Amino acid sequence: MPKLSYLKALNRALGDEMDRDESVFVLGEDVNFALTNITAGFLKRYGPDRVVEVPLTEQGFTNFATGAAMAGRRPVIEFQIPFLLLLVFEQITNQANKFLMMSGGQRSVPVTYLMPAAGWRAGWGAQHSDQPYSLFAHMGVKTVLPATPTDAYGLLTTAIRDDDPVVFFGPLASLGVREIVEYADLAPIPLGSGRVHRAGTDVTVVALGHLVHEALAVAEELADEASVEVWDPRSVYPFDWTGLAESVARTGRLVVFDDSNRACGMGAEILATAAEEMRLVAPPKRVTRPDGAIVGAVPELDVALQPTKAQLAEAVRTVLKSTGW
Template structure:
């Protein structure tokens, strides 16, 4: 075990995977200087054939990822801010997500798309979205939302070695968070949620970076005698519904914490699955703690209260337990 900053865990995983397999290539805007620090040093180490700064042309970049992967490479596409996924969405939604089915399974598509997501830092409406609900709805796209340095490393390595398109979304501004990363070749399978805290009164499911405020909420609840179980999804596609269902079977109560806008959020999907498949285990309605259906404003005093925080999470949970 070594303690690492989250962004360092990502950088190390990228380095190790490019070292391990020479058919892994990486391209994107400013990957050389690396705005977030995740791709820093890769161009020097692996050279301009395998690591390329690109023009700003997301519509072509997402198409290129499909074409280069179809032609036999393992592609890592860095799209910087996840709002730029929308700019490149045609080839994501119409090609990447569908080409395997459209061609009768002739090819695998080993593509990993990295992008930073989420608000809370006055980056305003066009640099703070959480596009995973749209990605989840496409079908042929995996979505990883790691929240710890260990998962950041393990999920990224799995995505790169995998044979399906995977969006690997980094929570913006959380790169400095530190945590233990197992030594050696640490791989984390997609579709395995983590139970971050055990408790029998209420299940709190967190998406991505919502894990920390959710854990803080759980500690606050414990002070009031309510024991919450905290489940970190780790990946949204595939989604580990079994772990969530098993927890709800024990607690009878579910709160889903998601920093996507409420309508058709990941939280909405999880709530629907539990309502359909675990209805008889529920002792109270499912609650979602999300962002209202509002674009992220700039002013910090307006932006901050829109995001889920420990107080809102704890209040939602306490309401269910006291009901």
Template sequence: MAPLAYITALHQALRDEMARDERVCVLGEDVRLGLTGITQGLAQAYGPERVVDMPLSEQGFTSLATGAAMAGQRPVVEFQIPSLLYLVFEQIANQAHKFSLMTGGQVSVPVTYLVPGSGSRSGMAGQHSDHPYSLFAHVGSRPWCRRRRRTPTGCWCPRCATPDPVAVFAPTMLMGTAEEVTGELGPVPLGSARVHREGTDVTVVAVGHLVPTALQVAAELAGEVSIEVVDPRTVYPVDWATLGESVAKTGRLVVMDDSNRMCGLGGEILATAAEEYALVAPPKRVSRPDGAVIPYALALDHALLPSAAQLTEAVRAVLK
């Protein structure tokens, strides 16, 4: 076993795809310098024509990536902060996402939108701390929020299950972490959940960086309740089959989700479970509050985020 850093896994996946497919290129601000660590050294390895520093105009280079993809390239667009996605949402949701549908599949737009450092940055306040993956799921785009260092290599290459745009959210809480891994780090199919811990009493669905919190709570409550921890990995499409199998076994459901409560992923999973699954108790969700805007004060920042204490309370509530 060898420790592998989360950033290193993202970097290696992108480097491997650039070596394998000359159509893969990188666009973004300071990508040649590799300030986030993901694109570091790629300009030297593959040249300035494939790793291109863009001006401070996210709307401009996001549209450029759409055109490049339509012309046969496979761009990876790196955004330095998650809130920049609000600036370019029209280009992604109304243009890149819809071209294939509006042309009857004659045109594909295989762009990867990479957001390193999504979510709270511990004191970076409202415009740097959003985690808007639920917004992309709402319009039918394909957001990917991974916890494991087994990076979604397939998201920016032809092996991906879809030629449509994919958004990869790399949570800030994981950017400085490492994990021991074995074997080859291959692509993970879109819409494929993972059961991290098996249990019989309660299913906890934890998204992205919240998986370690769910595993921690499951271990702490092991003498009290048997918790199954499921990581959906792709926010859309959701692996309803895996979730359904888990809830069929446990009969109880808690969702832990780092998006705002109103219209967030947690609410969608609970609604589907209420419609489709045989629950023996009302389900619960742990999320940010409605309309949450993260403040500068660290204590308030942390108070607005999903926590182990909230998950513990929710698990005990569904047991009642």
């Protein structure tokens, strides 16, 4: 069976959707030469009318995509760097995502904002290392954060077919993940549908994005001490609150492993909702970046700001030892 990388899954999903639906097109910087490999082979395959190379004009081309979507197309914008999503945050959250409501349901804006390199890589600098999915969830924009090649394929497919704007975060640290798959098994995955990667009975670890893989490693390390369930929401908005509640009902304990800044990050939302609405037998914990983390220039400093496996293991042990509220 073939081995599919995360990056190749994105290339495959986008190509499959462009084959299936003429209205889909991709635009972005350096897409002609497929700098990120997402559009590898596309210019030849689809031509310049569907592979649209754009200048460095992020606000301009994000608005352009909004217009094209209003006129019946399904644009996929590839962004190279996470902060570019901050530069166009207004165009996505305040314009594209509100036009359906403001038009009383007349016209939606089906744009996919594809961010295939979210998060930190040593030495990339402070302005290239964020992973701001929590901000889009806060603003009510559909946002997905798949951890595996299969989920990346399925959720990019769904994002493109969805009639609303959808932001897709592909964590940098996941791009190299490979998975043995049967191509025929690749299929769309609904938004707001979580996934149990490892079943357990003592504690639920909610892991987001690339941290899913680290959480699985920690669960394995702790296998002699505890039965750890690793649960991945896959999309942060909509969020599979029912799936989380079912997991917590099994375990009664919760730790969130989240590559967001601490204040107002997804981890905070998950803990708050669990505390309000679910039956936790002990206070939950979260492992995140610090408040307002600035990472990216010096590896030894930056590693100190990342949520780590050691922190997760310690948090899991603490929650397991807790005697209750």
